Structure formats: structure tokens, C-alpha cells
Amino acid sequence: MSTHVLDARRLICPLPVIRTQQKIESLGDGEELLVLATDPGSLHDVPAWCRVHGHQVRSSEQTDDEYHILIQVCKPMESC
Amino acid sequence: MNNPIPLENPISRKAVALISGGLDSMLAAKIIMDQGIHVEGLNFFTGFCVEGHTHAIRTKDRSKTKRNNALWVAEQLGMKLHIIDVIEEYKEIVLNPKHGYGANLNPCLDCKAFMVQKAREWMEANEFDFIITGEVVGQRPKSQRKVSMPIVARESGALDRLLRPLSANVLPPTLPEREGWVDRTKLGSITGRSRHQQIKLANNFQLVDYAQPAGGCCFLTDAYYSNKLRDLWRARGKRDYDFDDIVLLKIGRHIRPHAHFKLIVARDEGETNFLSGYRKEFTYLYTVDHPGPITLIDGETEYRDLELAARITARYSRGKDQQEVKIKVVKPNGRQHEFNVTPFGSADIPDHWFV
Numbered sequence: 001m002s003t004h005v006l007d008a009r010r011l012i013c014p015l016p017v018i019r020t021q022q023k024i025e026s027l028g029d030g031e032e033l034l035v036l037a038t039d040p041g042s043l044h045d046v047p048a049w050c051r052v053h054g055h056q057v058r059s060s061e062q063t064d065d066e067y068h069i070l071i072q073v074c075k076p077m078e079s080c
Numbered sequence: 081m082n083n084p085i086p087l088e089n090p091i092s093r094k095a096v097a098l099i100s101g102g103l104d105s106m107l108a109a110k111i112i113m114d115q116g117i118h119v120e121g122l123n124f125f126t127g128f129c130v131e132g133h134t135h136a137i138r139t140k141d142r143s144k145t146k147r148n149n150a151l152w153v154a155e156q157l158g159m160k161l162h163i164i165d166v167i168e169e170y171k172e173i174v175l176n177p178k179h180g181y182g183a184n185l186n187p188c189l190d191c192k193a194f195m196v197q198k199a200r201e202w203m204e205a206n207e208f209d210f211i212i213t214g215e216v217v218g219q220r221p222k223s224q225r226k227v228s229m230p231i232v233a234r235e236s237g238a239l240d241r242l243l244r245p246l247s248a249n250v251l252p253p254t255l256p257e258r259e260g261w262v263d264r265t266k267l268g269s270i271t272g273r274s275r276h277q278q279i280k281l282a283n284n285f286q287l288v289d290y291a292q293p294a295g296g297c298c299f300l301t302d303a304y305y306s307n308k309l310r311d312l313w314r315a316r317g318k319r320d321y322d323f324d325d326i327v328l329l330k331i332g333r334h335i336r337p338h339a340h341f342k343l344i345v346a347r348d349e350g351e352t353n354f355l356s357g358y359r360k361e362f363t364y365l366y367t368v369d370h371p372g373p374i375t376l377i378d379g380e381t382e383y384r385d386l387e388l389a390a391r392i393t394a395r396y397s398r399g400k401d402q403q404e405v406k407i408k409v410v411k412p413n414g415r416q417h418e419f420n421v422t423p424f425g426s427a428d429i430p431d432h433w434f435v
Contacts, residue, residue, distance in 0.1 A: 010357050012327065014125055014148055018165045041148065048151040052160055065353070 003032040009066065013041035017049045020071070024055065029075040032058070037067045046071075056080045093261045094118045094208040095243075096199055099161060101149025101297070103290040104214030104246060107281050109157055111245040112212050115262050119212070121161040122202055123150035124195050126170040127326050129297040138350045149291045156287065166198060167323050174300065175319050179231075184306035186298060188220060189228055196236035203241070210241040210256045216278075217247040217271045226250075246270045246278070299330065308334055311435045315339060315379065324358070328376075331355065334435035335392060341379030342435065343389055345396050348373075360412060365393045368406040368418070372397025387419055394423035 006023050008016035016037045023033060035046055046069045047057045054077020058070040074080035097109040099121035113119045154161035173194050177187030192215070199211045217226050229251060233242045240255040248257065248267035257264040270277045282290060299305040308329045313319045315336070328344060332351050336342040346352040352374045358364075362376040365386075375393040377386075390407035399405040400423045409417040 014123075014151075014163050015165070017148070017151070018125060018163050021163060045148045045151055048148065048155055049161070049163070052151065052154045052158075 003034055003070075006033055006035045008035055008037045008039075008042065010038055013039045013045050016042040017045045020046055020049065021053075024053075024071070024073055027073045029073060029079050031073045033071045033073065035067075035069040035071065037069070038065055040067070042069065043067045053077060054080065092118070093210075093256070094120070095210050095212050095256075096203050096206070096208045097121045097159075098195055098199055098211070098213045099123050099150045099153055100214065101151075101153055101291050102214065103275075103278055103282060103287075104216060104219075106153045106157065106214070106287065106290060107278060107285070108212050108214040108245040109153075109159065110285055110287070111267065112243075112262060113157060113159065115266060117262065119157075119159050120208070121150065121154050121157075121159055122199050123161060123163045124166045124170075124198060125163055126191075126298075127167045127323050128170075128174075128299045138348060149297075153290075156289075162202070164198065164202075166194075169198075170194065171321065174321075182301065184301055184303050185309055186300040186306075189231065191298075192224075192228075193232045193235040196232055196238050196242060200236055200238040200241070203238075209261065210243055210254070211238050212243050212245055214246060215244045217244075217250055219271075219273055243267075299326075305329060308435050311336065311342075315342065324361075328355075328358070328378075332373075332376075333396075335429065335433050336435050337388055337392075337433050338385065341377055341381050341385055341389075343392055344376040344378060345393065346373035346375070359410070363409065363411045365389055365407050365409050367394065367397040367399060368408050370397045370399030370402070370405055372399065372405075383417075386417060387421065390419040390421045391424045392429065394421050395425070395429065397423070399423065 004027065006019055008019050016035060016039060020035055027033060043060060047060060050057050050071055054074050056072040056074060058072050060069045072080065095112050095117050097105060097119050099105045099109065109119050109121065151161055173187050173190045177190040179189040182188050196211060203211055215224050217224065233239055243254045243256050244251060246268040247270055248264060249269035250271055253264060256262045312325060331354060332344040332346050334342060334344055344355065346355050355374050355376055358376055362378065363381065365375040366372065372393065373396050375389060377389055386409050393407055394400065394405035397405060403422060404420045405423055407419045407421055
């Protein structure tokens with residue numbers, strides 16, 4: 001299964017969430033999305049958005065001032 | 081408005097809720113969800129309501145919680161939330177509000193009608209049945225008066241598919257109430273600016289953690305921010321802005337020594353890091369031999385302006401008490417100048433330079 005990458009660095013919240021939402025609209029069930037962000041709020045907001053939409057956060061990491069969040073797309077939301 | 085949604089199945093009604101992240105919209109959604117209606121939330125990002133991000137930038141606020149309140153509300157209620165980027169479309173509301181501004185540059189009535197209109201478009205595209213908001217009659221001086229409620233319904237095109245659950249019983253029945261999709265007797269009759277009834281309702285629902293105060297997060301209601309936006313329009317000779325403009329107005333000290341240029345001086349390391357992201361678009365200055373802020377220059381400058389900017393930058397560095405501080409100036413084309421300047425004293429920067 002392919003992993004897509006979304007570069008949301010230098011975007012302030014909630015733009016990383018909005019871009020994640022837009023990107024996931026075009027992805028299918030089971031696909032993975034790696035979100036790269038620099039706004040610390042992303043580490044809270046992107047997983048929160050995933051929880052309310054039923055997508056799974058596989059991992060979230062902080063490296064220096066950058067945040068990497070790996071999401072598994074679940075469509076429909078009950079599929080994971 | 082066309083009637084795109086079939087009305088024959090009363091058990092599958094769906095409502096879209098405007099979710100600001102505050103208590104009122106949270107309660108409105110909860111009241112309707114408790115009647116068995118499927119509710120999903122919408123939150124519109126205009127660029128002006130960014131409660132968390134300035135906290136994320138400033139060093140002193142790094143330890144504060146950076147949650148998005150609208151998302152947090154959605155999680156508490158167990159509903160989906162869609163965050164919509166309306167930055168470009170919203171410019172027309174800020175620049176040319178049909179109903180004018182409030183105390184500052186806040187176009188509250190136009191803003192509300194715009195957001196309900198966007199919700200109406202989303203409702204139609206997604207085959208939902210009606211819209212709910214957390215509006216309370218009499219709570220806001222401009223957008224939430226009893227006379228302005230029909231204006232929002234009419235100008236948004238939502239008409240009687242717009243339901244305000246907290247004040248429904250002091251307003252004419254809407255389509256969801258008349259058709260029995262919701263039970264009007266279980267809706268509220270809250271009016272006025274007091275928060276007492278909302279807090280009581282929150283307690284009844286066992287909602288103990290919600291954003292306070294319920295005044296909204298819009299920077300356009302802030303006098304200082306509005307002054308900076310007016311200054312930007314004056315300096316450019318036109319009323320316009322882009323997203324970076326409105327973000328930068330929230331960051332740093334804004335100092336305008338002359339009409340043709342302004343300085344944005346970082347106040348701490350967090351702001352220096354953030355403003356450093358704009359080094360390719362702006363002429364910028366930084367201290368070479370003392371810790372200090374980055375300063376961006378917005379406008380066209382001559383050599384003597386750069387020297388002035390260097391003295392101001394030096395004033396906010398650790399070398400402010402030194403006889404001489406070395407400042408480097410870098411232009412977007414990569415050309416560099418170096419100045420050895422005497423830092424300004426605190427009395428050397430007139431108050432009227434601060435925007």
C-alpha cells in the first residue's frame with residue numbers, strides 16, 4: 001500500500017488540518033498519509049480530526065521543530 | 081431556495097451545525113443530537129480567528145494547550161467536523177460589509193450571513209436537511225439582535241431551514257419545527273447577554289470543559305489589530321490584504337517611522353523563528369554580535385531608512401546598552417549591507433511610530 005506525503009510545513013493551524021482533510025478526500029481505504037508540519041498545534045489537531053472522522057493515526061513523532069503524523073485512511077469510518 | 085431534500089422520511093433527518101468552538105454552538109448541537117438527529121459540524125477558517133497559533137509562535141506561550149476548540153467540541157459530542165478554508169472569499173466580507181462594521185473592523189452581521197450561506201451550500205451539496213447555529217437573541221449588539229436574525233436567514237438563503245435551538249421559542253417556528261423533525265418544546269428560549277442559562281444547560285448536559293469566554297476569537301473585534309489593518313491599507317493606498325498580511329499583523333512589534341515603510345520586530349525567539357520563514361519575501365535585519373530579534377521591513381527603503389531600522393533593531397537586542405552594535409541587512413535579492421549603529425534608547429522611538 002502506498003504512502004502519500006503532505007507537506008504542511010510553515011502552515012499555521014488549522015491549515016494543516018484543512019490540507020489533511022482535502023488530501024484524504026482523494027485517498028482510498030487503507031492508504032497511508034504522512035503529514036509533515038511545523039505548527040505544534042498540528043500534533044494535537046490532526047489526530048483529533050482523524051479521531052472524529054474515524055481515520056487511524058499510526059504514529060506521531062517530533063523531530064526538532066518538525067512533526068510527522070502517519071495516518072491510515074479508513075473509508076467508511078467503521079472499516080478500521 | 082430549491083427544496084433538494086425529500087421530506088418523506090422523518091427518521092433520517094440530518095442537520096449541519098456551525099461550530100465556533102465556544103459553548104453556545106456546542107449546546108445548540110447537543111440539543112439537536114439529543115433529539116436523534118444526525119449532526120455534523122462546520123467550522124470556517126477566515127484567517128482572523130486563530131486562537132491557538134499565536135500561542136504556538138510565542139516562546140512564552142509554548143507550554144499552553146494548543147487545542148483547536150471546534151475540533152475539541154466535535155470530539156466531546158461525537159460528531160464529524162469539517163473545517164473549511166474561506167480565506168479568499170471572506171475578503172469581500174471584510175473589505176465591503178453591506179451592513180458595516182461593529183466597534184472595530186468586525187463585520188459581524190455580514191460575517192454571520194456569509195457563514196450561514198456557506199453552510200446552506202454545504203447542506204445542499206451533502207443532502208442535509210437544516211442548519212443550526214448557537215445564536216442567542218440579544219447576545220451580540222450587532223449580529224444577534226432579534227431584528228438581525230431574519231436578515232441572516234434571508235441573506236444566506238437558508239430561510240426557514242435555519243434553526244437557532246437556544247432561542248427557538250422566542251423566534252417564529254422554522255421548517256424543522258413545523259414539520260416535527262425536532263420537538264420545539266425541547267428547544268430553548270434564552271435571550272440576552274447573561275451566560276447564566278447556558279452554564280446551567282451545560283451542567284445539565286454534564287459538559288464541564290468549554291472555551292471561555294464566549295466572545296469569539298476574531299481578531300477583527302480587537303482595537304489594536306484593527307488599527308494595524310487600517311494602517312496597512314493607508315500605507316498601501318488601497319483596502320486589500322492577503323493571508324500573510326493578516327498573519328503578520330498578529331506577530332511582533334509594528335513600528336512605522338515613515339509612511340513608506342514599517343518594521344516588524346520579533347518579540348522573542350519564537351517570533352524570530354516564525355518571521356525567519358519570511359526572509360525570502362522581505363528585506364530583513366539581524367544582530368551579528370549580540371543575541372537579538374529578526375526585523376522584517378514592509379515597504380520600500382533607502383539607505384538612511386535601513387540605518388534607522390538597524391538602530392531600532394539594535395534597541396531590542398541584548399546589545400541595547402552598548403555603544404555600537406553590528407547589524408546585517410539582507411534584501412530579497414540576496415544583497416547585504418552591514419551597519420555599526422548606536423542603539424536607540426527607549427525614549428528615541430516616538431509613541432506614534434508604534435502601530
